[in-house]
Amino acid sequence: MAQVLVVTSGKGGVGKTTSTAALGAALAQTGQTVVVVDFDVGLRNLDLVMGAERRVVFDLVNVIQGQAKLQQALIRDKRLDTLWLLPASQTRDKDALTANGVARVIAELKEKFDWVICDSPAGIERGATLAMRHADTAVIVTNPEVSSVRDSDRIIGLLDSKTEKAEKGERIDKHLLISRYDAGRAARGEMLSLDDVLEILSIPLIGVVPESEDVLRASNVGSPVTLCSPASGAARAYSDAVRRLKGENIPMTIPSDKKRFMEKLFGRRAA
Amino acid sequence: MTDPVRQPRSMRFRGRSYIAFVLTPEAPIFDWLADLDAWTRRSAGFFVGKPVVLDLSAVNLSKDAIAHLVAELQTRDIRIMGIEGANPAEIGPELPPVLKGGRPAGALDPVNGAAARTVAPTSTPSPGSTPAPATPEPSSLLLESPVRSGQSIIFPQGDVTVLGSVSSGAEIIAGGSIHIYGTLRGRALAGSAGNSRARIFCHRAEAELLAIDGFYRTAEDMEPSLRSQPIQAWLQGDVMLIAPLN
Numbered sequence: 001m002a003q004v005l006v007v008t009s010g011k012g013g014v015g016k017t018t019s020t021a022a023l024g025a026a027l028a029q030t031g032q033t034v035v036v037v038d039f040d041v042g043l044r045n046l047d048l049v050m051g052a053e054r055r056v057v058f059d060l061v062n063v064i065q066g067q068a069k070l071q072q073a074l075i076r077d078k079r080l081d082t083l084w085l086l087p088a089s090q091t092r093d094k095d096a097l098t099a100n101g102v103a104r105v106i107a108e109l110k111e112k113f114d115w116v117i118c119d120s121p122a123g124i125e126r127g128a129t130l131a132m133r134h135a136d137t138a139v140i141v142t143n144p145e146v147s148s149v150r151d152s153d154r155i156i157g158l159l160d161s162k163t164e165k166a167e168k169g170e171r172i173d174k175h176l177l178i179s180r181y182d183a184g185r186a187a188r189g190e191m192l193s194l195d196d197v198l199e200i201l202s203i204p205l206i207g208v209v210p211e212s213e214d215v216l217r218a219s220n221v222g223s224p225v226t227l228c229s230p231a232s233g234a235a236r237a238y239s240d241a242v243r244r245l246k247g248e249n250i251p252m253t254i255p256s257d258k259k260r261f262m263e264k265l266f267g268r269r270a271a
Numbered sequence: 272m273t274d275p276v277r278q279p280r281s282m283r284f285r286g287r288s289y290i291a292f293v294l295t296p297e298a299p300i301f302d303w304l305a306d307l308d309a310w311t312r313r314s315a316g317f318f319v320g321k322p323v324v325l326d327l328s329a330v331n332l333s334k335d336a337i338a339h340l341v342a343e344l345q346t347r348d349i350r351i352m353g354i355e356g357a358n359p360a361e362i363g364p365e366l367p368p369v370l371k372g373g374r375p376a377g378a379l380d381p382v383n384g385a386a387a388r389t390v391a392p393t394s395t396p397s398p399g400s401t402p403a404p405a406t407p408e409p410s411s412l413l414l415e416s417p418v419r420s421g422q423s424i425i426f427p428q429g430d431v432t433v434l435g436s437v438s439s440g441a442e443i444i445a446g447g448s449i450h451i452y453g454t455l456r457g458r459a460l461a462g463s464a465g466n467s468r469a470r471i472f473c474h475r476a477e478a479e480l481l482a483i484d485g486f487y488r489t490a491e492d493m494e495p496s497l498r499s500q501p502i503q504a505w506l507q508g509d510v511m512l513i514a515p516l517n
Contacts, residue, residue: 124421146439150420153438157419200438200456202417 002110005117005245006135008159010151012122014143015179018215018225020119021049022238023139023245025224028083030242032114035074037105038088039131040121041096047087050077051222061089064101070108079227084113094127106134124158132163137173137245140203143180144192149200152176156203175206177241181254182211207241208254209234290427290463291322291352293373296340298330304343311347318349324370328356334363341366410447417453418443427464439479448472458482462506471504472516486511 007020017040024036038046041061047053052075058068063086070086077083086109089096109116120131132138138159142152156174165172178197185191198205209215214232218225226235233255243250296303311317325341332340341351353370354362362369410429417435418424424431427446436453443449443457446464451473462469462484469483476497480489483506493513501516 150439153420154440157422157441160416160419199454200436202435 002113003115003137004106004110004135005115005137005139006120006132007117007139007141008120008128008132008155009122009141009148010124010128010155011143011148014141014148015209015215016122016141017045017049017119018219019139019141019177019179019209019238020046020117021224022218022226022235023242024115024117025077025080025083026226026235026239026242027115027117027245028077028080029226029239030246031082033082033084033112034115034117035084035086035109035113036117036119037086037109038119039097039127040119041088041127042090042093043121044088044090046119047075047085048222049219050085050224052077052085052087053222056087059087059089060105061092061096063105064096064098070105070112079223094121094125094130097126097130099130099133102130102133124154128155129158129162132159134164135159135172136165137175139175139177139206139241139245140201141177141179142197142201144178144186144194144197146192149192149197153201156201174203175241175245176201176203177207177209178205179209180211181208183254183256205252206244207237208252209237209241210254210256289322291324292318293324293326293355294344294349295326295329300330300332300336300340308347316348318347322352323349324353324355324373325351325367326355332357332361334361337361338363338366412445418457420457445469460487461504467506469506472502474501475499476502476513481511481513483511488513 007016007023009016020036024034028034036046036050037060038044039060040046047056055075058073060073062068063070063073073086075085075087077085106116118131118135121127140152140155142148159172159174160166163172176198178194181194182191186193194208210233212232212234214229215225215234218228221228225232226238229235230239236255240250240255325344327337337354337357344351351367353367355370355373357369359369408428412424412426412429412431414424414431414433415435418433418437418441420438420440422441423444424442425444427444429445430447430450431443431445432450432452433443434452437443437451437455437457437459439456441457442460443451444460444463446469447461447466448470449459449461449472451459454475455473455478457478458480459471459473459478460482461471465484467484471481471483476493477499478490478493480487481493481504483504486506486509488511497513497515502513503516504511504513506512
């Protein structure tokens with residue numbers, strides 16, 4: 001049975017799209033078929049992060065409105081043949097998404113793939129609520145800062161009330177992914193500590209992604225960080241998160257960038 | 272396709288109580304309206320979308336005067352959902368219905384601007400059937416999961432107990448006392464139905480706001496030494512007292 005996973009956060013700029021791409025690629029690397037769906041109609045970015053922006057012909061809105069078949073809109077990743085992308089439309093807005101249309105597309109995707117990963121737009125409006133609507137599992141991406149944590153809390157409330165599962169009285173699985181974590185700033189008290197974030201949100205943690213230049217570079221070259229630099233701390237955090245998502249019990253660590261640390265050391269010496 | 276013969280379904284009508292804001296005009300009406308205008312200038316949009324009941328017990332108005340007053344309020348974006356304290360014969364079909372049996376629910380709540388008086392329309396039993404025996408309404412509410420940001424729990428009937436935490440941006444409004452076994456980071460408004468004996472208890476206080484029977488304190492007015500402590504809050508006269516629980 002296919003799993004529908006929504007990557008959401010409430011606040012913008014915390015790393016939803018980056019995380020969707022990285023988690024999608026890491027899941028696809030385990031051999032399961034994965035489709036990542038961009039719900040950010042009007043402000044699409046997932047195609048860029050996946051490096052597929054020059055191959056988009058049809059999009060989610062075309063499929064919902066019946067102007068294209070699902071097959072025509074799906075884009076297969078060039079690096080991983082188990083990974084697919086369903087892009088959003090850039091020229092439309094969220095009103096183009098209909099509840100019935102989204103339900104139909106998700107149902108169709110569930111027949112074809114093992115994992116359907118929905119990249120939610122920021123906010124709590126139509127786009128975000130439709131992205132989470134059919135989810136079985138949610139990954140809530142949070143930065144260790146108060147505004148992000150409060151918005152995530154709000155989103156968790158919506159996940160518990162506005163999703164199809166919640167309305168049937170079932171519980172949706174919620175997992176916390178902390179991104180842009182900077183150990184140095186946390187130690188100096190400039191960020192919320194992991195304990196504080198976990199205490200406030202009280203949902204299980206599946207990973208802590210360190211703030212890393214590799215993530216930035218991966219986005220710019222259009223490749224999920226788990227494919228682009230698999231040895232980086234961020235990529236290892238995402239790979240571990242995927243193993244935890246699949247039910248593995250592995251001890252929580254915060255992978256750091258050893259290479260970057262060496263570079264820093266080296267750079268300092270050279271200067 | 273024709274519809275099969277439809278069996279008339281039995282209808283159930285239930286009574287339900289709501290909290291409404293009550294406006295009590297005083298004579299002379301002209302001056303009262305001027306005072307109201309002065310007040311709303313400071314809090315623009317306060318009444319928009321709020322249920323408002325007009326209590327006419329303090330004035331003696333003719334049918335035309337009542338209609339005029341309701342129209343005047345309408346121009347100020349105040350929609351009257353019902354009229355209290357007037358002779359039903361004076362209220363024509365073009366005016367909001369007359370309400371009876373309202374229970375006082377304390378002064379205006381400064382935060383959500385809602386609690387003022389409970390309006391309890393009497394229940395209308397379905398014709399031809401005996402009303403179901405009234406089960407006593409539960410007087411307490413137990414919440415086992417955390418209350419998330421943006422959620423608002425309103426329970427005018429009595430006490431609210433939360434086993435988890437109340438997040439920043441969430442609020443609990445209870446007619447009775449509020450007990451929070453986790454951390455209170457949001458707002459707790461106890462005694463919202465006019466109960467000055469209501470109290471607020473929490474295991475760890477990081478509240479944005481505490482209110483009892485309309486008297487409130489924001490985080491800024493709270494003693495810093497009480498932060499992150501187990502506390503209780505209660506009213507002594509018009510003063511809210513907060514003390515550590517031990």
